[in-house]
Amino acid sequence: MEEGMAENQISPPHRIHRPPPSQLPLSPTSISSSVKIILDILIRTTPQQIESALASTGIIPTTEVVVEVLKLSYDYPFSAIKFFRWAGLAHKHSAHAWNLMVDLLGRNRLFESMWDAIRSMRQEKTLSLAAFASAFGNYCASGSFDDALMTFQVMDKYGIPNDVVAANSLLSAMCRENGGVLRALDFLETMKSKPEFGPDGDSFAILLEGLEKEGDAAKAKTTFGEMVVTVGWMPANVAAYDAFLMTLVRGEQVEEAVKFLIVMKKNSCLPGLRFFSSALDILVKRKDSKNAILIWDVVVGNGNGLVPNLSMYNAMIGLLCDCNEVDDAFRLLDEMVFHGAFPDSLTYNVIFKCLIKNKKVGDAGKFFVEMVKNEWLPTHANFAAAITMFFEGDDPEMGVQIWNFMVENKVEPLDAAANALLLGLCKLDRLSELKRNADDMLDRRISIHESTMAHLKSAYYKDGRGARDKYDGLARRWKTSLGR
Numbered sequence: 196m197e198e199g200m201a202e203n204q205i206s207p208p209h210r211i212h213r214p215p216p217s218q219l220p221l222s223p224t225s226i227s228s229s230v231k232i233i234l235d236i237l238i239r240t241t242p243q244q245i246e247s248a249l250a251s252t253g254i255i256p257t258t259e260v261v262v263e264v265l266k267l268s269y270d271y272p273f274s275a276i277k278f279f280r281w282a283g284l285a286h287k288h289s290a291h292a293w294n295l296m297v298d299l300l301g302r303n304r305l306f307e308s309m310w311d312a313i314r315s316m317r318q319e320k321t322l323s324l325a326a327f328a329s330a331f332g333n334y335c336a337s338g339s340f341d342d343a344l345m346t347f348q349v350m351d352k353y354g355i356p357n358d359v360v361a362a363n364s365l366l367s368a369m370c371r372e373n374g375g376v377l378r379a380l381d382f383l384e385t386m387k388s389k390p391e392f393g394p395d396g397d398s399f400a401i402l403l404e405g406l407e408k409e410g411d412a413a414k415a416k417t418t419f420g421e422m423v424v425t426v427g428w429m430p431a432n433v434a435a436y437d438a439f440l441m442t443l444v445r446g447e448q449v450e451e452a453v454k455f456l457i458v459m460k461k462n463s464c465l466p467g468l469r470f471f472s473s474a475l476d477i478l479v480k481r482k483d484s485k486n487a488i489l490i491w492d493v494v495v496g497n498g499n500g501l502v503p504n505l506s507m508y509n510a511m512i513g514l515l516c517d518c519n520e521v522d523d524a525f526r527l528l529d530e531m532v533f534h535g536a537f538p539d540s541l542t543y544n545v546i547f548k549c550l551i552k553n554k555k556v557g558d559a560g561k562f563f564v565e566m567v568k569n570e571w572l573p574t575h576a577n578f579a580a581a582i583t584m585f586f587e588g589d590d591p592e593m594g595v596q597i598w599n600f601m602v603e604n605k606v607e608p609l610d611a612a613a614n615a616l617l618l619g620l621c622k623l624d625r626l627s628e629l630k631r632n633a634d635d636m637l638d639r640r641i642s643i644h645e646s647t648m649a650h651l652k653s654a655y656y657k658d659g660r661g662a663r664d665k666y667d668g669l670a671r672r673w674k675t676s677l678g679r
Contacts, residue, residue, distance in 0.1 A: 229254045230263045237264070237274035245277040256282035258289045265295040272303040290321040297326045301333030306342070309333070317353050324355055324364065331368035340378045343368060362392040363401055370405030379405060380414070387425070396426050400435035407438040412446040415439055419455075428462040437470040444474045449486040456493050465494060471501055479510050484518035487511065491527075495534075505536040512542060516549035521558075524549065543571045551580045556588035563597065572606065579611035586619030594619055598632075610642045617647050621654045629654070630665055637672050648673060 226234075233256075236248045254260070261282045268275040279296055282288070288296075293316045300309040309330060316322035327350050334343035347365045351357050366382060369375035379402055386394045399422035406415040419439045426432075436459060443452035452474075459465060471494050478487040491511055494500050503511070508531045515524040524546055528538060543566050550559040559581060566573060573581060578601060585594035598616045601609060613636050620629040629651065636643060648670065655666035 226263070226267075227260070229260050230267070233260070233264050233278065234267055237268060237271050237278055240274075242273050242277055245274055246281045249278065249281050256285050258286075258292065261288065261292045262295065265292060265299060269299050269302055272299060272305060275299055276308070287319065288321070290316075290323065290325075293319070293321050294323075294325045294329065298329040298333070301329055302336075304333070304337055306334070313353065322353060322355065324361055327353075327355060327361065328364040328368070331365045332371070335368040335372045335375055338372070338374075340369060340375065344382065357392055359386075359392045359395050359398065362386055363395075363397050366398060366401045366405075370401055370408070376402070376405040376409050376411070380418070383418075383421075394425060396422070396429045396432040396435065399426065400432055400438065403435050403438035403442070407442045407445075410442065410446060412442050412448055415442040428459075428464050430464050432464070433467040436464060436466040440466050440470050441473055444477055449478070449483065449490075453486060453489050453493065456490060460493055460496070460500075465500060468501060471503070472507060475507060475510055479514045482514065482517060484514050484520050484523075487514055488520070488523055502534050503531075503536060505531075505539065505542075508534075508536050509539075509541050509545070513545045516545050519549065519553055521546075521549055521553065521555065538569075538571070540571050540574075543569070544574050544577055547573055547577050547581070551577065551584045554584055554588055556585065556590050556593075559584065560590065560593045563593075567600070575606075575608060575611055578606065579615040582612055582615040582619060586615075586622065591619060591623060591625075609636075609639070613641045614644050614647045617643065618650055621650050624654060624658070626655060626658060626662060626665070630669060633669055634672070637669075637676050640676070643673055 232252055232254060233249065236245060236252070240248045256264075256278075261279070264278060265275060268278070275296070279288070279292075293312065297309055297312045297316070300306070300312060313322065313326055313330070316326060327346060330346050331343045334340070334346060343365060347357055347361060350361065355361070362382075366379045369379040369382065383394060383398065383402060386392055386398065399418060402418050403415060403422075406418060415438075419435075422435060429435075440452045440456060443449070443455070456466070471490075474490060475487060478484075478490070488511075491503075495503060508527060512524045512527050515521070515527070528542065528546065531538060531542075543562075547559065547562055547566065550562055563573070563581065572578075578597060582594040582597055585591060585597070594616065598612060600606070601612055613632075617629060617633060617636075620626075620632065633643065633651070652666055652670070655662040
């Protein structure tokens with residue numbers, strides 16, 4: 196390791212700025228004083244002076260210190276090498292530290308030094324698949340897919356079997372990178388001809404996730420078919436089903452996704468909540484209630500499928516209501532409690548709004564009663580819209596009942612609903628009731644709109660002199676309430 200990693204044997208790195216997978220953002224308070232001192236030396240000291248500067252600190256580089264320093268040294272590979280060598284004089288490095296060093300060198304494309312480190316790990320008996328997985332990932336990230344494949348082919352010479360777990364690690368590394376999915380599909384053909392690392396369910400899941408990222412529905416269908424032939428139907432392989440179906444949905448092949456979904460269920464296989472939630476989001480945005488309810492019914496089934504949560508029920512009910520599919524919305528409302536999802540204010544108000552929009556006078560009246568019974572009140576906008584609808588739908592008494600409920604239960608603000616009530620009474624020429632309510636509203640300091648007053652004036656003025664006087668008196672009170 197020391198010889199292989201000498202400075203005169205290392206070519207300048209091609210700097211890339213991908214954070215290491217093991218590196219998490221560390222706040223200044225989470226870094227120990229020893230790590231801070233060492234990092235300051237690595238950043239500010241020339242490579243030739245690093246070892247002497249480190250020795251002068253008197254710090255003993257524990258395993259924990261070495262790991263933390265390496266995690267934060269990916270942008271300073273030459274200094275990290277010096278530190279690693281110096282720390283190795285105090286004690287043998289842990290497997291974790293070696294793996295970080297291999298990854299650091301690979302991330303900086305110091306591949307010759309990376310191999311020196313791998314050989315040293317073999318000598319130290321700390322070498323494992325993790326080091327090769329890092330090498331796969333870094334070769335693929337640099338576009339060197341052939342070198343990644345070569346690494347897989349020679350790893351057994353280092354005592355690490357190139358079995359299906361290792362092969363899947365290579366597939367995953369390829370699929371993460373642009374242009375890598377096609378190389379991964381080529382490697383799948385090799386895997387199918389090699390019993391020692393023939394593909395398993397994870398292999399196909401990795402490939403299908405890569406094809407999902409690429410948005411290649413045609414190749415996804417082919418790969419899915421190969422999976423079924425090769426490994427059969429596997430209920431536990433949820434990731435594969437998720438990825439495949441999402442590729443179809445995103446590719447606007449929802450009808451195809453539904454067909455495959457039905458076949459999956461017949462074979463006791465289902466996707467997971469990732470697909471269900473993501474597909475629902477997409478179909479809601481597309482306002483595709485037809486396919487959304489088909490997928491919902493297959494996936495949820497009669498209590499033997501996935502269990503949607505409240506937010507998913509609300510999204511689905513909202514979509515159905517937007518598309519005026521009221522019957523299906525009620526069906527989901529009735530079933531959701533059996534899945535442990537109890538309707539909330541949003542659930543009720545979405546349905547109530549739909550009933551109002553579609554002028555379902557009878558249903559809306561019954562639903563309002565149910566909402567009050569379950570202690571979920573309409574929104575202020577729905578209160579006002581409902582009053583308007585009931586007056587226009589030949590059930591003005593229900594409109595008055597809603598207004599009285601709001602007043603008695605101090606549901607505020609009352610302004611929008613109050614104006615809706617006055618306009619409704621105005622259109623029906625119920626002038627005495629109109630005057631009584633308007634006076635009460637002014638007493639309560641409720642704002643009556645100028646446009647509402649104009650309608651009231653028209654109604655009163657066409658009813659004769661006595662009615663005009665009543666309006667004029669009301670208008671004076673209204674102007675006084677406005678400070679005019």
